[in-house]
Amino acid sequence: MLPARCHTQVQLLKTNWAxxxxxxxxxxxxxxxxAGYQRLKLPGKVQVLLVEEEAHLGGALQALRDSMQDxxxxxxxxxxxxxxxxxxxxxxxxxxxxxAVLIRTCRMDNKLPKVLSKFLQDPxxxxxxxxxxxxxxxxMQRTFGISRxxxxxxxxxxxxxGLFGLQEVGLKQLTRxxxxxxxxxxxRGNWEAQRLKPSKVKYAALDVLVAGQVFRKLLMTSCxxxxxxxxxxxxxxxxxxxxxxxxxxxxxxxxxxxxxxGRKKAVAIGGAATG
Numbered sequence: 001m002l003p004a005r006c007h008t009q010v011q012l013l014k015t016n017w018a019x020x021x022x023x024x025x026x027x028x029x030x031x032x033x034x035a036g037y038q039r040l041k042l043p044g045k046v047q048v049l050l051v052e053e054e055a056h057l058g059g060a061l062q063a064l065r066d067s068m069q070d071x072x073x074x075x076x077x078x079x080x081x082x083x084x085x086x087x088x089x090x091x092x093x094x095x096x097x098x099x100a101v102l103i104r105t106c107r108m109d110n111k112l113p114k115v116l117s118k119f120l121q122d123p124x125x126x127x128x129x130x131x132x133x134x135x136x137x138x139x140m141q142r143t144f145g146i147s148r149x150x151x152x153x154x155x156x157x158x159x160x161x162g163l164f165g166l167q168e169v170g171l172k173q174l175t176r177x178x179x180x181x182x183x184x185x186x187x188r189g190n191w192e193a194q195r196l197k198p199s200k201v202k203y204a205a206l207d208v209l210v211a212g213q214v215f216r217k218l219l220m221t222s223c224x225x226x227x228x229x230x231x232x233x234x235x236x237x238x239x240x241x242x243x244x245x246x247x248x249x250x251x252x253x254x255x256x257x258x259x260x261x262g263r264k265k266a267v268a269i270g271g272a273a274t275g
Contacts, residue, residue, distance in 0.1 A: 015044030015098070017213060021181055021206065024198070036107075040201070048100045048205040050196075052107045058115045060101045067099040071126045072155075072215060074208035077136045078191045079143075089143040090191035092116070095208035097216065102204050105143075106192045112144040123152035130157040130171045130211050157215055164218055171211055178214045178221075 023042050036053030037060070047067075049060045064073070078091040090106040103116065119125065129136060132148060133156070141147050148154045161167075161174050175183040189200055 015046060017044075017179060017210070018181060019043040020046055020209070021183065023202070044098075046098050046100075046209065048102065048201065050102045050104070050201060052104045054108050054113045057103065057113055060103075061094075061115060061119050064094060064096055064099050064101050068096045070097070070216075071124060071153075072096075072128050072212055073125050074128045074212040074215070076129070076204075076207045076211070077139060078187065078204055079139050080191050086142060087139055089139055091204060093204050093208040094119075095205070095212055097212055100205040100209050102201065104196075110143060112146065117146070120146070121150060121152050126153040126155060127151050128155045128157055128211060128215055130174075132156050155215070157211055160215060160218060164221070171207065171214070174214050175210055178217050179210070183210055
């Protein structure tokens with residue numbers, strides 16, 4: 001049975017995302033704090049923190065925590081396709097509603113720093129991927145030896161979109177349908193380059209910032225317009241809880257004929273991460 005009142009509400013940042021998507025990072029204010037750490041300021045008080053040295057990662061993750069207005073942190077990976085060696089993660093991106101942290105693990109001996117591992121496993125943080133199982137899960141396991149089973153909590157935006165009638169579409173299509181904006185998904189170029197071009201930094205940051213915005217906008221959309229029972233309340237309830245019990249409560253909530261039997265697994269989201 002769904003609670004009459006949701007205790008955890010996502011917060012939708014009032015930002016002109018069209019201006020954020022159009023921003024030229026070669027022209028926006030940039031502060032190089034120490035070497036290996038850069039802070040970029042985008043329109044609407046949105047910030048991008050580019051971390052290339054492990055020594056600065058703890059501070060960047062704390063800045064991310066301080067910016068969190070809800071438990072949701074979008075996550076994405078960038079990697080290189082080279083014939084000379086197996087594919088490995090070059091960058092991990094994390095974002096709250098207004099701060100994106102870009103972590104160049106390729107500059108950190110291709111290892112997962114302890115402070116980052118601890119963040120990913122924190123049950124107070126709900127990580128939001130998009131189509132994670134297709135490639136990201138495999139590359140994450142291959143590079144760092146962990147998977148979403150090791151995350152504190154996890155949601156997949158594609159599965160959430162499916163609950164709202166947007167079946168099996170990627171982030172570009174979700175952005176168009178939900179926000180009415182066009183997201184550039186051309187990621188060509190070397191993610192392990194000594195210095196990333198501004199266009200690459202922008203691409204990596206927008207992937208996670210926009211994914212979080214799409215998710216929050218979906219949850220604040222009127223479910224009645226989609227002929228669904230209040231799925232946004234179901235997801236919010238799961239964001240407020242941890243452990244298998246949360247996943248069981250969400251899975252047990254009946255749909256009003258909106259979710260097929262084949263998508264029941266997608267309903268059990270946001271509790272303890274499951275495979």
